[in-house]
C-alpha cells in the first residue's frame with residue numbers, strides 16, 4: 787500500500803493483506819494500493835506478458851495476465867530497508 791512518510795509518498799506491505807467483502811471490489815492502481823513483485827529473479831521486459839495467480843484466503847484463485855511496462859512508468863520510493 788502507499789503511505790506518506792515525511793511528506794513523501796512511500797510504500798509498505800499491508801499487514802494481513804486486503805480484505806475484500808464477498809461480491810465487493812478493491813482498486814489497485816499506480817500510486818495507490820497495488821500488487822508488487824518482490825525478489826524477482828527473471829527480468830520483465832516491456833511488452834512481456836506475465837501470468838499471475840492470486841490465492842484467496844478461502845482457497846479460490848484468481849488468474850490474470852499483466853503486460854510489462856517500461857520502468858519509467860513507476861516512479862515510486864520505498865521505506866528504508868525495503869529492497
Ligand SMILES: [Cu+2]
Nearest residue numbers: 797820821822
Ligand atoms: Cu510497491
